[in-house]
Amino acid sequence: MSQRPEPLWPLFAELKTLDGVGPKTAKALESGGIEAPRDLLFTLPHGVIDRRPKPSVQDAELPGVVTVEITVGRHTPSARKGGPYRIHVEDSRDHFQLVFFHGRGDYLQRILPEGARRIVSGRVERFDGMAQMVHPEHVLPVDEAASLPAFEPVYPLLGGVTQKLMAKALADVLARTPELAEWIDPGLKAREGWPDWRAALLEAHAPTGGADLVQTVPARARLAYDELLAHQLTLALARSRRRAAKGLVSVGNGxxxxxxxxxxxxxxxxxxxxxxxxxxxxxxxxxxxxxxxxxxxxxxxxxxxxxxxxxxxxxxxxxxxxxxxxxxxxxxxxxxxxxxxxxxxxxxxxxxxxxxxxxxxxxxxxxxxxxxxxxxxxxxxxxxxxxxxxxxxxxxxxxxxxxxxxxxxxxxxxxxxxxxxxxxxxxxxxxxxxxxxxxxxxxDEKPPGRKPIRTALVSSERMEEVVDHLRKAVAEGRQAYWVCPLVEESEVTDLTAAEERFRHLRAALGEGVVGLVHGQMPPAEKDAAMARFVSGETQVLVATTVIEVGVNVPNASIMVIERAEWFGLAQLHQLRGRVGRGEAQSTCLLIYQPPLNASGTRRLTTLRETEDGFRISEVDLEMRGAGDLIGTAQSGLPKFRIADLEHQAGLMAMAQSDVRKLLHDDPGLESTRGRAARMLLWLMRQDEAIRLISVG
CATH class of the missing domain: 3.40.50.300 (P-loop containing nucleotide triphosphate hydrolases)
Incomplete structure (x- = not known):
């Protein structure tokens, strides 16, 4: 089982074996994360261009892409170097211009000789009442019209690889893609109306309009499901493997x-x-x-x-x-x-x-x-x-x-x-x-006696009011955190921001009342500053986000977060959770710099309206995407090419229960469907899982 199955060899061959891909293109594709033909298969188009021929530019919605048969008229080269080279053409009802900048006359005379009939396709706009097609994307003799696809998929471009090249390489990959045995539960597949694997790929790479590009179309949903299924299968195998390992029986007497x-x-x-x-x-x-x-x-x-x-x-x-x-x-x-x-x-x-x-x-x-x-x-x-x-x-x-x-x-x-x-x-x-x-x-329940935290949005123009509020609270013996923003990831500027705020508050509230912690401090100093705050020796702690996790000072009942619009929702929620741990009514003040943009407004108002961390995390996921939410670099979150965790959570849950059923019925993946599932693991590069089965 340690050898990749033969049907998949063409999909894991070198990129250079593909039509139109030389060493330079292969390198460009690799820089975009495409290492094998299989990765191209899972790079789906994100747009589509309608290249169906029209009788005349008059029939088209302009500006827009038009494909039309023309008769070539006179050439007007530019009087100055690099200026527009114009070719006057007419279709069945209208005349317009083809425009080329830096156009080479000899080349243009050759592909568009005066009096010839040609098919041209490209974006047309009207200038001063005259329609113009600047740099047509396709110029073909009439007898080659059939070679132009009616709908042209648009791919995400990697390292300067052109659309033409992507299309050519993909046509080659699709031609070598084998039919594979079905790994999806037949009942589920029928219920969802999903096509077979190879058919799904062919459909996904041949969209005929915007409606074919959405995640919910059967072909795309099926391909997303395949990724999630392979991922859940890997986790489940790891889990059953661990369960098989002997643990210790620890029973206490209570x-x-x-x-x-x-x-x-x-x-x-x-x-x-x-x-x-x-x-x-x-x-x-x-x-x-x-x-x-x-x-x-x-x-x-x-x-x-x-x-x-x-x-x-x-x-x-x-x-x-x-x-x-x-x-x-x-x-x-x-x-x-x-x-x-x-x-x-x-x-x-x-x-x-x-x-x-x-x-x-x-x-x-x-x-x-x-x-x-x-x-x-x-x-x-x-x-x-x-x-x-x-x-x-x-x-x-x-x-x-x-x-x-x-x-x-x-x-x-x-x-x-x-x-x-x-x-x-x-x-x-x-x-x-x-x-x-x-x-x-x-x-999912708060322990008794924890009072809700009042959260307010305050414009930075009212900074002095906030300092006054703090002065009164300190006089009553309360404690407060003042969190400074992280400025553009540069610790030096963070430091100046925090130090300036510290000096400002110390001047306003008095010596000895305000402490400071930031990421640049030696650990011993940081601990000492924290200890002074915990013991109540200092009443206000100015900090960069080092206090985010787990700090517990029950007497601290005020949290001020400066430039709150710069923080992520989860982070704001974590910071707010540092207060509200004692007897006093707690407050969290989110200081923002107006004007707030739409996402800033949504983040801060969500926080004001709810203390439910799960609700907050759902909004955060919608707004930021899965990778950012946990910091993908160290999150251990899988990278999916097609599946989208934010919008396809339902598919993930479906894959999980499907895998449970599969492994319950066929723990060794020996049945027909089990063997197809092994093929899926190879296809999705889940080598870890394959090792688990072959050892297990």
Whole structure:
């Protein structure tokens, strides 16, 4: 199974084997991400030109493309170099001009000799009542009229490859495309009215009008579905492979968990209880847990995480919780320690800062099993970190943590259960694409006692009013964040913006009241500035977005975001979630510079109207697209050529359930449809999945 099936060889041949493609064109195509004929197949036209012949330019809507038979009249070369060279022509009812700039007279005399009949096709516009076709795209003798397609597809152009060349190469690829056995469930295919695979490609590359270019036409929908099906099949194979791997059975007696719950001043929400039960069930099963705990800002993920860690300890093992930054690791420690103490569990912190004898002592205690729960940064990946009996690994803020690190962590405790926590609400379609190999627990209720946050839009012209508002709040003992915008990705200018705001506020509110953190600071200074704010020594913290994730200061009840229109929705929602954690009514002020454009207005008003992270993430997805939403570079999101995650979420869900059925009926992909599905995996370059089947 490790050899690509023979029917696909022509689609994975060198580009140079295609009609009209030499080494230079091949290089240009490769720079646009087209490495094999197969990639050209999945580069669909995004436009179509109607080249059907008209009797006369009089019958056409101008300006527009016209194809018409003409008689060539006199040539009028330009009096000055590079000026317009005009050729007067007439069709059956009208006369007009062909215009060439930098036209070479000898060449034009040859292809358009006076008195000859020709077919010309190109864009026609009227100037001073006279119709003109500037640089016709096609000039043909009348007997070759049939070689001009009635509808010409328009392709996205890559590295200077012309439309003519794309069309020529594509005609060659389509001619060598084989018929392949059907991998889509026959019932589904009939219900959706989808064509066979090869027919779908031929149709998609031969549109006859704008209506054929939309995603929902059967040919395009089918091709999009093929991509999503291959992707979901890969995730499902990875998942069943992992399930087959032996995990550890961790069953607790509940003693430690009961102590913690008894010490809480509130009851967990229904969503928290449901998530705790799902996790406990996974940990008790012999298969490895691979679960995503997804909860909006402030939905109470920390408590759920601690309960999971306590199961590991109750079962006689250890748990580790990893955070992307030291600040966050310390915050987890502070959040978890008082609760762990209630249960009498030893909790320790390990970061890159631990050195020498102190670090050695921690590592020895960990290896002996004296430490029940370890909280740390990626420092826990280092080779000398050995656990006595690691049962559970929790990873916080997944999108900073690729799939690779997930595996790395799994190796530390060869069979340890894995729980990933994210505070970024991800729309369902993206969650399926990115975390389709994981089970998902959703925290969709706010814990009791969290007051809604008042959000207001304020024009930057009213800056001084905002500073006055802040002065009163500080006098009442309240704390505030002031977030400065990231200026054009340049840290130097960010810094000046933040420093200027810091000086301005310090002058307005007094020495010692205002602190500053930004990305350029050494970590120790940053931590010290944060610590002063957490302890209430400084009351206003001016920051670039380093405070986005996980910072918890219950007394902070005001969030000011400057140039809010520059931020993405998800980011604004995360920042706003830093307040509203204490007793006081909290406010978020979005300062924008007028005039706001349409997308800025939509982002800021969405934020004003709702605190529901999932609703916000759906709007964000509609506005920004999937790649930007999670930062495609490190998101692990697949790149699809045809499928579009924003608008085809329904197809993704359909593919997921289709794959479940297929693997349930035919886990080894041995049936006729199973073998066709293997062919699909080869076609879609899902080598990872192919390896899983051939090993499995």
């Amino acid at each position: 003693a430690l968990r009961r102590k913690v719950l008894a010490s809480l001043p509130f009851r967990p929400t229904g969503a928290q209880i449901r998530a705790m039960d799902e996790i406990a069930e996974d940990m008790a099963s012999p298969e490895r847990m691979n679960r995503l705990l997804q909860g909006d800002v402030g939905a109470g993920k920390t408590l759920v995480a601690l309960m999971a860690l306590l199961i590991a300890v109750e079962a006689g093992g250890q748990g580790v919780m990893m955070a992307p930054t030291e600040i966050l690791a310390r915050q987890h420690l502070e959040g978890l320690r008082p609760l762990a103490e209630q249960a009498g569990v030893v909790l320790e912190l390990l970061t890159g800062r631990d050195k020498g004898a102190e670090r050695r002592a921690k590592l020895e205690a960990l290896a002996r099993g004296d430490i029940g729960i370890l909280v740390g940064t990626h420092a826990v990946f280092q080779a000398d970190v050995q656990f006595c009996d690691l049962r559970l690994a929790i990873v916080d803020e997944q999108h900073r943590f690729g799939v690779r690190q997930r595996l790395e962590l799994g190796r530390k405790g060869a069979a340890a259960d894995v729980l990933v926590m994210t505070a970024t609400p991800i729309p369902r379609s993206l969650a399926l694409a990115q975390y389709g190999d994981m089970d998902v627990s959703l925290l």
